[in-house]
Amino acid sequence: MAAAVEEGPGLLYPVDMKGTNPEVIAGTAMEYYGKLLEESSFAPELFSVPGREKVQLEASLMHFLPLYREDSKCKILVLTDPQDKTSVLALHLHNSWWLTEDVLKTTDPFREGLRQVETFAERIVLFVLNCIIFGMLERSLACDALFVPHPKKERAKIFWTRGEAVAFYTIKGKGSLCDGLTSQCYLLPVLDTMFVRRKFRRRGLGMKMLHDFCQTFAAEEALGLSCPVSADMYRVCQKFLEIHPEEQPRLWEVEAPGDWSQRVSIWLKIQLEQNLPREVPLGKLQDGKLGQSNEAQKNERDGRFPKSMASLEPNSVAEEFKCEPEDAFDLQAHEHVVQMPQNKGSKKRAREPPLDCDPKHFRPLP
Template sequence: MEFPVDVLEAIGHEELESSAHSYMSDLLYVDPDHSQYLSLTTGRKVRISLSNVGFVPLYGANLKHKVLALFAPEDQFTAVALLLDDKWYAVDDILRTADSSREGLIKVRSVGERIVLYVLNRIVYRTSEMSAGEVPFLCHGENDFAKILWKNGEAVGFYSVKPKGSLCSNFVSQCYLLPVMDSIFVRRGHRGQGHGLQMLEDFVDSFKDDELGMKFPLSPAMSQVCRHYLDRYPADVDLLWEVEGVGGPYQRTRVASKLSTHTLKVLNIQCLHLVTLWVFSIGIMSGLGKTTQKCKCAGYNPDTNHIKGPGVNKNIVANGCSNLQFIGITRLTANSDCFFVFWRHERNPHSIKHGMVLMLWLNLSHFSS
């Protein structure tokens, strides 16, 4: 079976729209008692009638190019199929290809690929896979730089870039001062497999500028991707910038600096029952009466947020420091395995102390910015 991205290689917008208008004209004369139905990949059948078909713009506010869409009766805002080259294709089929050479990240060029990009962004991402609180991506323009990630005959993600010198949509006459990755998406079933890092590496390889932008604000997932990238390529510490607007001198923040100042949080804390920290105290701890004393704090309990328990030095217990309340932990630099830990004594909660922690042995995958 051939899919739209395979058959629309040499077909333009005008041909698609012309055939769609002809189809709509014919639909006017269809007997309602003998309506056609489209079978979706789920097995469900959707009736095709004038009441649930309509034209949708491919490029957002640019209404020049449209495609005919079929909507489910209960949801008139989400398309379940598109009419392409005189044939209805369900959304799932639009994201497939029969071309085995279409694998990995491929630049969007043809109308068929633009339609795949539209479906991934407007239908898949916005309606079912956008996380709560996320700001949706803008619609891609007709000539936007974008690449689709193909995997085993299926489109599973994309990223897009505003090249240096291209017009910024938020301003009337200002252009981007550096290339800016303005959208990146991987389908839920394919996350956690390194595709985000793969796209970021491809972005760096595709644009040879000394500075590359990431659209503000960086999501937690994208921050983690950037952290992995900088761990792998420490020489690129000055390459990536979080960009607002067109990326002027006061509209950008170095990603490495931002990551290094973020407080690390524990992921999957319910599985992390005990973390042993060796704390080298700096300054005078309240109640210890000693300076620069090595203190073994055994057992960080995530349920009570305390460092306490067996293994605490007897001298410290005698001095009333058996209970230390954990406050936070911060990485020294973006690529460092050394951290500062902040704590305070329960009997003197206003006295915040800090110490350096060496976590060379700790699996850093438990932490994220």
């Protein structure tokens, strides 16, 4: 098995490979991990990371992370940084280790702009952007939003530019279930989560995604943005609605499921901002929470998820929107122990961290 993938003229990145199958990805990863445990006495393989010393491929640095919120069986094997075990260096895909940045790349010239997430390989890209890039690497210390993976059937679009996935947004469709705990369904389309990578901010990508959302549901009289909406998000909405006044009566800040008693006009709140004290920002969140959904707050009250991510130390915020967070991983606390196939006499076991957080919608954007 290749420990690292070298770039070359004929290289295909994971998202470009045909026939990416979740069972095969999980099966080869489990087989590789079990073999690694059995051969722990041998000299470990080395993984090349640009700009630093090679990393030893040790079982203690590896974790199985759930790809989907509601499906704990579909998992991805990841390699964490020995210098910072809250940070993911690579993912095990197609029987090789791939750097996180390479998982976000493509050689397909037609994969440009906003593209609907359709394949399993694209679901992996969405997972990396959401849970690894934002949840672990580019999340500000000041950001209190937490992240979990999106549901398997979550409607999503990824923004591709020059061969790289740089942003995404997801939608709760009209008529879709609000959560897995009730029978309530959304009464209007809702822009649920959005994120733009740090190095691609200030390029209008958030505006483009908001415009795409409005155009996708051009026939709908009302569109929602998950409550609560941050002050940064309101600034983006203000700029967008000034350019597109025809959208002013359509955008609402909504709580699920979004009936009229659960909607607030975004344009009206923008107009009222001038009458608010400057120390009280328009999009100030209740209890100081950054973009945490009603579902997440309920989970927190019920003790299903933690209130913070003290064990993670990310270092950035998302761009232009504070969408409902989809909660991040704690790679160290509360690990599950998974029994691996072993040779007789072996006592080593695989450790597998669960999801340790809570969901919500809008990502923080400056």
